[in-house]
Amino acid sequence: MELTRLASLLGCAEDALEFLEGQSHDALKELRDKLTDRLFDANRDVLLGLAKTTKIVPGGVAAKIATMAFPPQLAARVAGVMETDAAVSLASRVPLTFLADLAPKLDPRRVTPILEKLPPQLLVDAGQILGERGEYIAMADFVGVLPDAQIQRTLGVLSDEALVRTGQVIEDPARVARILEMLPHHRLQGVVETAAKLGEWDAVRRAQPHFSDATRTALRAIADDLGVEVPADLR
Amino acid sequence: MSAAASLAHQLGAKPPAGLTLTEDETQQLADLIKTARATQGAELEASLLKALEIVPRPLRGTVRKVVGL
Numbered sequence: 132m133e134l135t136r137l138a139s140l141l142g143c144a145e146d147a148l149e150f151l152e153g154q155s156h157d158a159l160k161e162l163r164d165k166l167t168d169r170l171f172d173a174n175r176d177v178l179l180g181l182a183k184t185t186k187i188v189p190g191g192v193a194a195k196i197a198t199m200a201f202p203p204q205l206a207a208r209v210a211g212v213m214e215t216d217a218a219v220s221l222a223s224r225v226p227l228t229f230l231a232d233l234a235p236k237l238d239p240r241r242v243t244p245i246l247e248k249l250p251p252q253l254l255v256d257a258g259q260i261l262g263e264r265g266e267y268i269a270m271a272d273f274v275g276v277l278p279d280a281q282i283q284r285t286l287g288v289l290s291d292e293a294l295v296r297t298g299q300v301i302e303d304p305a306r307v308a309r310i311l312e313m314l315p316h317h318r319l320q321g322v323v324e325t326a327a328k329l330g331e332w333d334a335v336r337r338a339q340p341h342f343s344d345a346t347r348t349a350l351r352a353i354a355d356d357l358g359v360e361v362p363a364d365l366r
Numbered sequence: 367m368s369a370a371a372s373l374a375h376q377l378g379a380k381p382p383a384g385l386t387l388t389e390d391e392t393q394q395l396a397d398l399i400k401t402a403r404a405t406q407g408a409e410l411e412a413s414l415l416k417a418l419e420i421v422p423r424p425l426r427g428t429v430r431k432v433v434g435l
Contacts (some may be wrong), residue, residue, distance in 0.1 A: 143402070151395070154386065157382075158385045159382075159385075162381070174407070181414075188425055200414075205413050280371075290379065343412055
């Protein structure tokens, strides 16, 4: 997971980072954080100038500049230095697919105030596209910074497979548990069935210590009802 | 410059202490970061020029000034 994130940052194939396999998760995470800061903070004055430009030119022109002149990685860096209101206004003017293109390149830590002020439906729609594109790491990163209410709104447009695969890469297991608790019974059934079909139980395993008794019981009952095979340590 | 110094230079910070790489691997990582930074710089320059073409003519001078061109 860390190598995928690093490859995305470096703009290289994951194979090119084969030599980092076997490094500890903490070391790779620290490397990614330092690299993110290095790349996002480069040419900061120019980025700030670009962010200011969106206030000098009419809104439609700013949207045209963003979509026609900024590749996703650069757009993500500019978003990181934009004033919240200007960024929200611009986000509402660009095509949804553009937002979905830049979302995986964002550093969520830098855009949390913007995410909090974006129209909720815009986030749902962007989340749906990310789910359909299989951008599970990007979705997992957003789960770390979005409030529960927004996550709940988005769950309805994500497939069971998207939920299972995103859960696998969410860093904080308590968030995985929280999301499973938000799911209505029929979605929880779908998630258990999909996890069994894919053999992907790691997210549930990591989240287990954070489950409420009710969730633990519900998961066990669902597995029994469906007759799916659950790893022994999750019983 | 040693591989370790090259990596620190490219990263702009002390590399993570927990990273255990050979000299060659350290240089490989430093080179990848160097390439990413160069690509990013070139991308920025190209985007600035493209953006200026879209900005309405009367505002180009102001925008040039703001982005430091």
